[in-house]
Amino acid sequence: MQAVIDYISSNLFEGVAIILFGIGFTTLFLHPNLIKKIMGLNIMDSSVYLFLAAKGFVFGRKAPIVTDGVAEMESYINPIPTGLVLTGIVVSVSVTAVMLALTIRLYWRYHTLEMDEIMQIIRKEGK
């Protein structure tokens, strides 16, 4: 019990991020629907952002915007994970858009979004 309390108090955000990652990964791995696969990938992305933002946070410090002229490391959180999250969001938006476009093309071609049905049609056409 004590171990669980220690875990929650020390690494709550990272643990939540890992669980979200697992949910997204399972959806991406298991769900036959292509749109839900893309949703799973987006959940994975968000979990990674949460993890990075949690790693950059320091108790009692502010966002790194110098408004009062104090430019010391002791008063601001780590700005690097924030920049990484920004990059990640942009890339995830682009990847999601391209994946959705490919899914639309697949739907035009096979008239279904279920992965296994598409595979069956492909197998039948291949014979």
Add this chain to the structure above:
Amino acid sequence: MSRVRTDYEKTLWRKIVRFVNGEKDLFDEQSGFNVETEELEDRRHRNFFEEAELNKKKVQIAELIEERSEETEQRAVKLYERFYRLFAVITCVAIIAILLVTVANLPDYGDPDNPANNEVSKKYIEDGIKDTGAVNIVAGMILDYRAFDTLGESHVLFIAAVCVMILLKIDPDSEKGKRFISLENDRAYEPKNDPILVWATGILVPIIIVFGIYVILNGHLSPGGGFSGGAIIGAGLILYLNAFGFKKTERFFTQKTFSVVSVSALLFYSISKTYAFFTGANGIHNIISKGTAGDIISAGLILPLNICVGAVVACTMYSFYGMFRKGGL
């Protein structure tokens, strides 16, 4: 020199081949053939009927085998799927468990002595204003220290927009495009003239776009910047499009606008940043002044670069929506 022989059938080799194949008229062609002609004819007739029956049977057997194999295949697919699901769930749970145990051994959340808070972030925070002139240290980081990274990001967005265009663009003049537009497009019912949507849009869209411009222009002074401001402007444009239809938006935003704005913004970004890196790396005097930190026109190139990034992001968001909606802008 090789020549095509016309008397091929009469050669010795050919005869041997026919002998091996079981034909009777070996080396003497006359004898044997005439005697057995009638018998041969008879046998041929019988063979024909027998073959027909055999073929019928063969077809039946093949059908049976196919049915049986299809059944087994379906059973195998079902079994495989069940196994796959079980295996995948076990894999996922195992991955989550391993990662959770790993997370327990990470440095504590919010601890100032974390190894992540090292000399790099110290340099960014303590020298950020002096080096870049930006009050917002993240903006100074991503648009000055790591500007090439942000240039790559804008290019990723632009390339994604181009990819979506390649995949979904429909030529309205072609036969297929005409059929698609008549079948699947809701453009014929536009504008919808829904009073609630039109009124709310009329009030909201100017505020949203002005707020987006504010976020872009204050990117070096406050939270925000090109990416978030561009996304806000793109959302405003999409709302406008939904309320008033493509006819209204085509007055100011077409395919040409998209390409001109995106390409010129990316070009300006590349050229200005190349200049900044060239002068910085070679110690040449840079004519772009940093200004007073905290002013709206300060921080050197960060403000124009934010505007460029915002333009690219807004155009990309809007073009994504247009492509998914009707396959064109």
